[in-house]
Amino acid sequence: MVLTTVLVAALAGVLTASAWSWSAPWLLGGFAAVAAARSAWSMVRDLLRGNVGVDVLAVTAIVAAVAVGEVWAAVIVVLMLTGGEALEDYAAHRAEHDLTALLSNAPRVGHRLLPDGTTEDVPVDEIRPLDRVLVRAGEVVPVDGTLLTAVAELDESSLTGESLPAERVAGDEVLSGGVNGASAVTLEVTRAARDSQYQQIIALVEGAAASRSPMVRLADRFAVPFTAVAFLVAGAAWWVSGDAVRFAEVLVVATPCPLIIAAPVAFMAGMSRSAHAGAIIKSSETLEKLHGARAVAFDKTGTLTSGRPELTEVRSAGRLSSDEVLRLAASAEQFSSHVLAQAVLGGATARGLTVAGSGSAEESTANGVTAQVEGRTVVVGKRAFVAAAAGQDVPPTALEPGELAVYVAAGGTYAGALVLRDEVRADARTTVDDLRSHGIRHIVMLTGDARPTAEHVAAELGIDDVRADCLPAQKVEAVVGLVERPVVMVGDGVNDAPVLAAADVGIAMGARGSTAASESADVVILRDDVSLVATTLTIGRETVNVALQSIWVGIGLSVALMLVAASGVLPAVVGAWCQEGVDVLSILWALRATGSRSQRVRVAPSLEQAPVPS
Structure with a gap:
């Protein structure tokens, strides 16, 4: 849409200098009207949901400018509006591009044993209870079953949080999602794939993610008061002057460029800074929640240890x-x-x-x-x-x-x-202390380990709230029940995926953790370094602070321009370009979210060990 706006403006410029100059205003006015209608449709849907966004003022400004014949001013406003949308979409898609596919390690094929002793590879969905399946060395157990082999050793750390190998003997239940040890084993299937432990965890992830409350965008919080002030000034200028053009002139300089553009630019800069530090933040919404975080919950095994x-x-x-x-x-x-x-x-x-x-x-x-x-x-x-x-x-x-x-x-x-x-981990205690120094009021440890082991680790780290012997569903209940909000959850295994999705912000230790955890999380740490949790929180808070500053700078300048335009000395086109100047200042301020040069230098050496995809 940004490119289309530029091309339409260029074509109108050519037409203006030709014998077809009469058609340029029609082209510009028609295009601006279509763009306004497009934005108005989204605006109406938001209003029906009870959300008043910054698009209300922008659409009104475009319509008013077209109505009084200030079509070039209208197109400049369209360029501003579509540019902000493009920046926001780019930031979100760039973050998603840096992550792996959904649950790429989920078992999809099982080796079903036939009566003659041979095996056939079948999709896990076709495996039924009482079937017998072979699980080879190092493979993920595809379905829940009863062990038929005399003895087996399984890595169930991603399910239970216990880092030491789990030993099973014939007759024991084996859960899907664990990793088989050095010898092949045989299982008698007790549950179909859709009812097995691994799929139940995936269902928990989906349910937890769906239960999250939507969050109002940072810019939209300023929309109602800013829009009210703009309409008040524009209406007063029209009433005093008796000239409808004055109404359009005020609204053109009042278009919420800082709200639409400054925040996305700051967020994109903050997400880029975080990526260079070794943590992928998936969305601007996550940055806002990190800014307000009041509680942090940690998994133990593979996270704090x-x-x-x-x-x-x-x-x-x-x-x-x-x-x-x-x-x-x-x-x-x-x-x-x-x-x-x-x-x-x-x-x-x-x-x-x-x-x-x-x-x-x-x-x-x-x-x-x-x-x-x-x-x-x-x-x-x-x-x-x-x-x-x-x-x-x-x-x-x-x-x-x-x-x-x-x-x-x-x-x-x-x-x-x-x-x-x-x-x-050597840096775990420092991380906990850093989080407290940044205003985190409540730190809790959730683990599937036994209480004596959990309390021993918690004592080393100075964590008072310990929840031991937790199954995945109990971890979700614990996080949902925390009073201090927003809550940040940090984990690494498949068993952490549901609680990462349920938390206000889920942070996955993606360097060695499961893809299920990374996919359900809002932040993925690319290096095996828990201190990046505190770094990510700091970046989130600094980014939102810069975004707020850039918004206030832009609003202050816009209000000043509104008062000037209300006096009638600022033509609509000149006002639109002045507003673009306000945009530039707001963007330059927002780019401070990338951090200082010294901050970037400190994190740069880590990229040699774990390059961040771009």
Whole structure:
């Protein structure tokens, strides 16, 4: 529409300089009337919903200008109106372009077992209860079912929030959405795909998003008083002068250019600044809600904690040094893809230990690893597994909430235990403190973990409100029930998707989190850095402050021009161009939302590790 307006104006200019000059006013007036009718239709629909927007004044100005023959002034107003709409749409579409497709990791195909022992790949919607399905290593479980395989190890962190692997034995229920471990397993289907856990979570997301209340745009909050003042001044000028042209002249300079253009420009600048910092903000509405945020809720695993177990302590049984126990364990685990094996290897590397070669390594699913290391049999895994291999009793080692022990035997003798923990992120406490310093009144932690583990993490971070043992629906209830509004929710897993959609602002840790969480969120953090939550909040607040400033600057200048036009010394066309000058000043002020040069320099190095798509 912007391009069309420019082309019509150019054509009218050509006609004015030709023998067809008489047609130029008709072209301009007709085009402005059509543009006004288009905007009026949207305006009427908004009025029927009870919303009075800034378009009312702009449409009136266009109609008044055409009615008194000031067609060029009318077209200038059309250009302003369509330009503001285009900027707003561009900002929204640019943000959407930076995100991935909806639920790209959702299981779509299942391997159904046939009576002859072979498998056939079928869409998950065709899988029925009592069917048997094969889930290969590393695949997402497509439907809920009962485990038929003797033992299985599943990563259910995206469903439950628990970072450590979940072990299941034959007869246990297995929920869709979890990720299978290193060995293929067989399930007997208990629920069709549409009734399974994963699809229920998706339904929760859709329901939560639909229940959100619509928000009035920032510019529209100024629409009623500004429109009233403009009509009052224009009507008074007409009444005093007795000239209807005076009414149009006032309305042309009163057209709400700052309201229509300044706010979208500021929001686009703020969204661009946020993207360069490593967080995609999907809409200008999100920026406004961040500006007023009063409460923040955090998921624990993968958000406040790393989501990856790390070695915290090596406890030797006395025969070998702690470094030797760790070195032997890492040597046995080096060929395993298990998440705990990676933690053991990472711990050995951090201590500068050299891993020895191992032979005839054998992994027992959900139990541990047995390997030959430097002529000795080394067994690493669960206490019962290590005790059976060593042929002796292995005493349990004392653990704090959130800790897990991996036991080690070497040469047929118990050697010690490795203590692992999902550590709190180094910058999590700073993030919580920063949020409080920015006026966040209430911080709450929601998690599917047991209360002792949850309270231990919360104590480290200074969070008083802890909701533990939460299912996805209970997280939604907790957020909806918070008194302080707006509420910001931060999470990363599939289980967080419903509550991200239910919150006033959902922030997804998208670097390692699920696509379901990213799709249901309003903000997606592209780097594995929780401190960007505080950064995003700051950008939201500063952006809206700049937008408000630019609006007030524009309104002040517009009111001054209205008073001048009311005196009759400002022709409509000149007034329209003066209003465009006000636009320029408002836009320049709004562009301050990009932040200072120093602010951009501080975030720029991060782009080398995680480039933001443009």
